[in-house]
Amino acid sequence: MSDISMWFAFAFVLIALFLSTWQKLGMGKEIVIGTVRCTVQLLAIGYVLQFIFHSDSYLFVALFVIMMVTVASWNASRRGAQLKGIFWRILLSFGLTAVATIGSMVAVGLVTPTPQYLIPMSGMVIGTSMIVCGLYISQMNRETETARGEIEALLALGASSRQAIQGTLRRAVKASMIPTFDTMKTIGLVQLPGMMTGMIIAGASPIDAVRYQILTMLTFSSAAAISAVMISLLSYRLWFTNDSMLRQDAE
Template sequence: MEQLAVNNLSLVLAFALVLVAVFVSSKEKLGLSKDILYGIVRAVIQLSIIGYVLTYIFQLNNLVLTSAMSLFIVVNASWNAYKRNPSTQKNYWHSFSAIFISTYITLGILVLSGAIRFIPSQIVPISGMIASNSMVAIGLCYRSLNKQFHDQRQQVLEKLALGATIKLASLPILRESIKTGMQPTIDSAKTVGLVSLPGMMSGLMFAGVDPLHAIKYQIMVTFMLLSTTSLGSIIAGYHAYKNYFNHDLQLLDEEETE
């Protein structure tokens, strides 16, 4: 099969698509033009650097470096999930524990089952795939928690006044927030193969792998993403809802959480 090649001219022409997004943002006064350009410049720099780093790590095939790179991904994903939490009472370690546990439980099962091997060319990209999806799910969960504690403040106060524990008073909010975090992955699973041909499957087929083998890998990816987003959302949600209460188990004022 002929190998695909992306030359500099291809990249320049593809950049024109970015300019379309910038034009739309400018014309509609969305205020996203700077963010788009900043995001593109940052992505190019980060990908260029990580490309050289991964080339070195893949060639070295060292257990310690592979583990360190995987942990580096988890730490950064946790930091980004933490930043997406609109509450002023947020805690980085809540995000880290949620992503760390959800990522390595899923990754551990894949390695122990023989689905993947503990080599950098498999562990690093799979770690990134798992951690990034967990990061997105947790970010959505945090935003939903913050919004619902604002919108349903009176209901929570009434439940507390009637003697409910903070967990019982927050349970409907907590459940809805976890659901919000998981929903994009569930929706994606429903439409995979019909609407979208996801990255791993498409990449394998680009590389010349038989479509049936590529589909098996994509099914595995779907399973692992459902696992990690559910675990991540649950762990983060059950940590984060407590941030909306003080040590006396009273609901914090809105000014204290925004």
């Protein structure tokens, strides 16, 4: 793609701005900021990745993955700002998920341990985990408020905090995983995912592109399950006070 073609691509943003103005949506500022941030961030990351790929250093790969995990953890933790310590629990959950999934793929030979494979795959796994954890926290906030009476009754009857919140926890974990598996049910029929489309546009065989996309989607399913279960195990106590009472600021 030429530089001129890239500049013409910004015409799509003008369409969004026109529609926002026409319908008085008040989205002009968000559209402009989002466009600028997207462009700057992707260009910057492009140069960084080019440097890392040429250096072929695992130290730079590790630092880049740590950066992705940290940013994703901060973004997901904003949904639970009232929960003290949620950031570190999400960080640990993301780290364990990335190590388990990427490590398994490297161990069985599905992925070559080079920066060109490790960084993109790690980014997709961490991105999936970020969405799952964000959904989990939002759902837990809603579920604990809806089931407050039930949870407090169980606590009054002598149940532990884990026993009292187990049903709520299970519903929140399930809700956080549903979007990932719903996507798997319709992929290829409703949408052609970005990785597969990018490979085809770059000239790869559609069959090879499909194989990599299958690998990616199966990895997503594992990442979604691991991160959802891990964050639930690590964080459920945060919805209780130190004396095992349900927090009043759960929302």
